[in-house]
Amino acid sequence: MAAGSAIQIPSRLPLLLTHEGVLLPGSTMRTSVDSPRNMQLVRSRLLKGTSLRSTIIGVIPNTSDPTSDCDDLPSLHRIGTAALAVQVVGSNWPKPHYTLLVTGLCRFQILQLLKEKPYPVAEVEQLDRLEQFTNQDKSEEELGELSEQFYKYAVQILDAVRLEERFKMTIPLLVRQIEGLKLLQKTRKPKQDDDKRVVAIRPNRRINHVPSTTEDEEEEEDHDDVVILEKKIRTSSMSEQALKVCLKEIKRLKKMPQSMPEYALTRNYLELMVELPWNKSTKDRLEIRAARILLDNDHYAMEKLKKRVLEYLAVRQLKNNLKGPILCFVGPPGVGKTSVGRSIAKTLGREFHRIALGGVCDQSDIRGHRRTYVGSMPGRIINGLKTVGVNNPVFLLDEVDKLGKSLQGDPAAALLEVLDPEQNHSFTDHYLNVAFDLSQVLFIATANTTATIPPALLDRMEIIQVPGYTQEEKIEIAHRHLIPKQLEQHGLTPQQIQIPQVTTLDIITRYTREAGVRSLDRKLGAICRAVAVKVAEGQHKETKPDRAEVGEGEDCKEHVTEDAKPESISDTADLALPPEMPILIDFHALKDILGPPMYEMEVSERLSQPGVAIGLAWTPLGGEIMFVEASRMDGEGQLTLTGQLGDVMKESAHLAISWLRSNAKRYQLTNASGSFDLLDNTDIHLHFPAGAVTKDGPSAGVTIVTCLASLFSGRLVCSDVAMTGEITLRGLVLPVGGIKDKVLAAHRAGLKRIIIPRRNEKDLEEIAVNVRQDLTFVMASCLDEVLNAAFDGGFAVKPRVEHLNSKL
Numbered sequence: 001m002a003a004g005s006a007i008q009i010p011s012r013l014p015l016l017l018t019h020e021g022v023l024l025p026g027s028t029m030r031t032s033v034d035s036p037r038n039m040q041l042v043r044s045r046l047l048k049g050t051s052l053r054s055t056i057i058g059v060i061p062n063t064s065d066p067t068s069d070c071d072d073l074p075s076l077h078r079i080g081t082a083a084l085a086v087q088v089v090g091s092n093w094p095k096p097h098y099t100l101l102v103t104g105l106c107r108f109q110i111l112q113l114l115k116e117k118p119y120p121v122a123e124v125e126q127l128d129r130l131e132q133f134t135n136q137d138k139s140e141e142e143l144g145e146l147s148e149q150f151y152k153y154a155v156q157i158l159d160a161v162r163l164e165e166r167f168k169m170t171i172p173l174l175v176r177q178i179e180g181l182k183l184l185q186k187t188r189k190p191k192q193d194d195d196k197r198v199v200a201i202r203p204n205r206r207i208n209h210v211p212s213t214t215e216d217e218e219e220e221e222d223h224d225d226v227v228i229l230e231k232k233i234r235t236s237s238m239s240e241q242a243l244k245v246c247l248k249e250i251k252r253l254k255k256m257p258q259s260m261p262e263y264a265l266t267r268n269y270l271e272l273m274v275e276l277p278w279n280k281s282t283k284d285r286l287e288i289r290a291a292r293i294l295l296d297n298d299h300y301a302m303e304k305l306k307k308r309v310l311e312y313l314a315v316r317q318l319k320n321n322l323k324g325p326i327l328c329f330v331g332p333p334g335v336g337k338t339s340v341g342r343s344i345a346k347t348l349g350r351e352f353h354r355i356a357l358g359g360v361c362d363q364s365d366i367r368g369h370r371r372t373y374v375g376s377m378p379g380r381i382i383n384g385l386k387t388v389g390v391n392n393p394v395f396l397l398d399e400v401d402k403l404g405k406s407l408q409g410d411p412a413a414a415l416l417e418v419l420d421p422e423q424n425h426s427f428t429d430h431y432l433n434v435a436f437d438l439s440q441v442l443f444i445a446t447a448n449t450t451a452t453i454p455p456a457l458l459d460r461m462e463i464i465q466v467p468g469y470t471q472e473e474k475i476e477i478a479h480r481h482l483i484p485k486q487l488e489q490h491g492l493t494p495q496q497i498q499i500p501q502v503t504t505l506d507i508i509t510r511y512t513r514e515a516g517v518r519s520l521d522r523k524l525g526a527i528c529r530a531v532a533v534k535v536a537e538g539q540h541k542e543t544k545p546d547r548a549e550v551g552e553g554e555d556c557k558e559h560v561t562e563d564a565k566p567e568s569i570s571d572t573a574d575l576a577l578p579p580e581m582p583i584l585i586d587f588h589a590l591k592d593i594l595g596p597p598m599y600e601m602e603v604s605e606r607l608s609q610p611g612v613a614i615g616l617a618w619t620p621l622g623g624e625i626m627f628v629e630a631s632r633m634d635g636e637g638q639l640t641l642t643g644q645l646g647d648v649m650k651e652s653a654h655l656a657i658s659w660l661r662s663n664a665k666r667y668q669l670t671n672a673s674g675s676f677d678l679l680d681n682t683d684i685h686l687h688f689p690a691g692a693v694t695k696d697g698p699s700a701g702v703t704i705v706t707c708l709a710s711l712f713s714g715r716l717v718c719s720d721v722a723m724t725g726e727i728t729l730r731g732l733v734l735p736v737g738g739i740k741d742k743v744l745a746a747h748r749a750g751l752k753r754i755i756i757p758r759r760n761e762k763d764l765e766e767i768a769v770n771v772r773q774d775l776t777f778v779m780a781s782c783l784d785e786v787l788n789a790a791f792d793g794g795f796a797v798k799p800r801v802e803h804l805n806s807k808l
Contacts (some may be wrong), residue, residue, distance in 0.1 A: 009082045013058035015120040025104040028467040035098040039120035043050040237279035281392040285349040286317040298343040324442040331466030332622035334516020337446040345394035358399035363409030368431035378431040392440035401447035449621035467491040468515025468622040490528040510597035515622025607719040611711035615703030618738030623745030635683025643688030646696025656704040668724040669712040699736040700725035723755035739763035
């Protein structure tokens with residue numbers, strides 16, 4: 001009481017309503033503030049106050065439901081505790097709130113509530129101090145006697161130095177305290193329902209009560225689950241190292257209280273270990289003939305890829321313990337890299353799982369998180385094995401060339417262990433922390449280019465190029481796979497729509513320009529949607545709508561077949577098509593549905609003047625033709641390059657102009673003033689159209705030389721010639737990559753002659769026979785041969801004159 005009497009609190013106090021406990025004088029409590037009134041009190045009183053009196057508040061226990069959203073002030077308990085706010089901490093997660101650390105000073109009684117908003121303020125009376133100034137002598141005498149008695153007991157215990165004496169003095173006091181607690185529990189037992197209500201209101205506060213029968217049953221059930229889990233661990237086929245770790249963890253789990261956060265983490269870990277397919281696998285179907293038929297039915301062309309799969313099946317048939325190969329399909333989008341991986345799994349009779357790696361920049365996605373972190377989980381490799389339930393599935397690592405790198409590590413480096421046949425038999429995930437055998441998994445990676453794959457990762461994979469399709473291959477794919485799929489998706493039948501191969505060729509050449517077939521698939525889908533409208537009209541011809549009720553969509557649908565043939569499309573716009581007559585998609589209907597052609601053959605128009613040549617380029621999307629334009633004007637001998645060119649292509653341009661300047665007399669090349677110095681008072685501008693697209697690489701060297709030779713000679717380059725090849729300062733033509741994709745691009749553009757380096761002649765074997773028959777290939781080992789093939793009648797070279805000294 002002496003401490004309480006020395007405290008003088010203000011007569012008006014702001015009130016903090018708390019439901020997390022009762023604050024007593026001399027005690028400290030940490031309470032959360034999230035209600036509007038309490039938060040306003042903290043902001044206005046505690047955070048903005050400058051004096052010590054502003055940190056003294058009144059703490060009142062809130063007996064109402066804390067989850068209630070009612071704006072009215074609840075009924076206040078008349079007695080509260082004046083407290084000193086020691087610490088204020090704010091946070092915005094999961095919602096804005098403050099955390100207060102308050103120390104109780106003394107009790108007070110509410111005399112009058114002065115205001116309720118923005119926070120309650122009351123006139124109070126200090127109770128602890130009033131008792132000291134009471135006029136009742138009897139109360140002072142009783143308090144004095146109790147104080148002396150407490151002091152007496154404390155000094156006896158203080159004088160007890162020997163352990164035996166301290167036991168004798170403290171044990172009777174402890175026994176008395178225990179008896180009091182037992183008596184308190186008996187009085188609380190009939191009020192068990194009230195205790196449950198308190199638990200529901202204050203879930204974070206621990207309340208000591210006798211466990212009920214229901215709780216005992218739950219503990220027994222949980223104990224049974226742990227026993228069952230232990231039995232599963234012992235009967236599983238996991239490795240010896242994993243079994244040892246799991247048994248150690250199950251012992252810890254048995255001794256661990258359920259309320260500990262680590263209990264759930266350990267149990268989840270053990271359940272994952274049990275669910276993993278340590279020794280469970282599927283049996284491969286090793287019938288080579290059946291596998292060949294299945295691959296041919298699912299995918300047209302791709303002979304090199306299907307040959308590799310059949311080789312794996314043949315070797316696996318001879319040797320059962322063959323490790324799974326690490327294949328990487330590299331090719332442009334839309335050529336079927338992902339779908340062929342699914343077909344391989346179907347052919348082998350294995351489970352299939354796809355892991356998309358595009359944009360992944362955290363190594364934990366591959367190796368998993370360590371269990372010391374909150375929210376840890378295994379990596380995508382182990383999680384995929386848990387999903388498929390076998391240890392020999394087909395894993396497709398899609399877009400492996402688009403992996404990122406960040407502060408969380410390099411996932412490409414984490415894949416080194418996964419994709420190494422010499423190491424992945426003991427792959428260790430950070431979450432498992434034990435080795436798992438991945439040697440029986442067939443890994444298939446896909447990529448658009450190998451340029452962005454780290455060399456160490458590229459070295460671990462067997463690269464299989466999947467080039468773009470020819471026009472003939474696209475036609476076969478469309479009629480074997482794409483058109484039946486689109487008919488099924490749109491509810492159509494072959495008796496309702498017919499798409500001839502001539503129409504498919506028009507779509508390929510005039511409406512798409514790609515290495516794959518994705519755009520072709522979308523165009524076919526647009527045709528099927530337009531036909532579905534006509535078929536739906538035919539099914540409701542009995543209830544023909546008025547002309548005024550027909551919207552723009554109906555007019556468009558009728559216009560789809562406006563100029564078509566009579567046998568394919570109805571002549572009368574208002575009459576629906578008879579259901580027994582299929583709709584024939586010809587060029588006129590194609591134009592009405594898809595609009596005017598997007599790609600027209602512009603090669604002859606672009607080569608109608610000197611200073612233009614056609615090159616061949618490779619991109620991750622496939623091969624492309626590339627125009628190179630040059631012009632000259634009076635100037636100071638400067639070379640200007642435009643078109644988003646990289647450093648390598650700029651160097652090729654400088655090489656080309658240097659070679660032409662050194663050989664200008666041989667080819668009789670002069671500038672506008674007739675000088676063999678091509679840059680004398682002359683500026684040259686080289687432009688590569690499609691300026692928004694970045695271009696780089698050495699393969700444009702021969703094209704730049706041909707373009708500049710055409711400019712200075714005034715002769716036109718043949719309109720059906722395209723070329724590719726790297727050059728040297730001495731005029732040699734060096735080999736380049738991507739020959740098949742470049743040749744297919746030239747074939748799609750309707751070109752007839754292609755100039756390639758002589759050392760790339762071996763790459764022509766990968767090109768289909770029908771494509772090679774349509775094209776004429778010129779093998780060049782030097783720039784003289786390139787120029788002779790690029791111009792009609794060759795490119796004249798002035799003969800070298802040898803001056804002989806003769807004596808007359």
